[in-house]
Amino acid sequence: MDASRTRAFRARRNLRAVACLASLACCLVLVSGCSGSGAPDKAEVASTRAAVPMASNDLERDFQRVIKDVLPSVVQIQAARQLGSGVVYDDKGHIVTNAHVVGGEKVFRVTIANSEEPLTARLVYSFPEQDLAVIKLDKVPSGLKPARFGDSQKVEVGQIVLAMGSPLGLSSSVTQGIVSATGRTVSEGESDGGTGATIGNMVQTSADINPGNSGGALVNLDGRIIGIPTLAATDPDLGGGAAPGIGFAIPVSLVKRVADQIIKEGKVTNSGRAALGITARSVVDDSFQPAGAAVVRVQNGGAADKAGIRPGDVIVKVGHQDVTTITSLAEALASHRPGQRIAVTFTRGGAEKTVDVTLGEQ
Structure with a gap:
């Protein structure tokens, strides 16, 4: 930028600054309730200054x-190889946490708040497909306090939340x-x-x-759990380190559905996860770019089988979402529910076909 342009830029910036200061002065006059010729009332000024600290x-x-x-x-949960958090689910000693916190372990040491003496706990059931578990x-x-759980339908962008854990x-x-x-x-990375x-x-x-927050509590200002903190986003530009300010929690509706089944049935009997009933693998095109999910096996009587999808077909789209890998196929299905009817596009022998599929359950 040459000198004349620099001076012009500075002049414009100075004019804007003057305009902003003038606007601020007008705002202050309006807040204090004074006219152009009068002085503000001392009580009004004091109440205005006190408003922000009071809030x-x-x-x-x-x-x-x-x-x-x-x-x-x-609570804090200590497994042989993992350290994480958990939430007291009921007064019978059930604690909900992440499946990746319990890993393959069966016995755990649990430290409750305001106590340094660990308690022992045992695995009831782990459901890695939704990264949830109950111990x-x-x-x-005595005095064990179950958490209160909120409503996923009432969670809105902009709500203030607190994350609690270890x-x-x-x-x-x-x-x-x-x-x-x-x-x-x-999608979580196993690595x-x-x-x-x-x-x-x-x-x-x-x-x-x-790390260690996993399985804890994401809480609204009503003191209700709205999610289970599970993972933080990673930033490739930071060498795969956590991206500040971007974390994810499993919604409380899913937490309650899975935990209730585990406590009552000892396992998950209704996952609520949509499925095509196939085994597939990622494939690449001639340029070695991800090109779809190739069907390796079709479950007899499953959703794909009933729709006419066969081994060798390459799925490239579910609904309006493109499918380039196994992960993107799972992400496309995750936004749907069993029983929904959805268009699935695939290639067979170089030709593209689309069929309607009534989704099954995983």
Whole structure:
């Protein structure tokens, strides 16, 4: 930029600054309730200055109230190779957490809030397909406090939330943020300690989620659990490290559906996960670019079988979502439910075909 353009730019910037200051002065006059010729009333000025600190104090009290109410329901879980968090589900000692926290272990040490003496717990059932698990305390301590659970339908972008858990082993830690988005479909990487699950309708939050937060609580200001913090996004530009301010929690509707089945039946009998009833693998084109999900096996009587999909077909689209890999196929199915009828596009012998499929259940 030459000198004349630089001076012009600075002049425009200075004019804008003057205009902003003039507008600010007008706003201050309007807030104080004075006219152009009068002086503001001292009481009005004092009340205006006190408004912001008062609102800040109210929010601080809300935080403290929620933390005091919910933190006793959040526990630390120590497995042989993993450290994570959990939420007390009922007064019988059931605790819900992530499947990747329990891993392949059967016995755990659980530390509840305000106690340094660990308790023992045993696995009831793990459901890696949705990265959820339930464990049960061998002995239920007096005063164990079950958490209160919210409603996924009432979760909205912009709501203030708190994430509670044991990040990096620091038990009873709390971070704060907002609901950044809802309805996210996220796939976990097995290499990053996840189960490889693809989970739909996840809650995205700006509250920090670090290793050890998994399985803990994402809480609204009503003191109700709205999700189970599960993973943080990674940034390839940071060498695969966590992307600040982008974390994901399993929605409470899914948590309750899975946990209730595990506690009642000892396993998950109704996953709510849509499926085609196939085994498939990712394929690439002549340029070695991802090109679809090739069907290897079709389940007899399954959704794909009934629609006429055969081994050797390459699925390239589900509904309006392109399919280039096994992961993208799982993500496309995660946004649907068993029983839904959806168009599936595939190639066979170089020709493209589309059929309507009534989705089954995984």
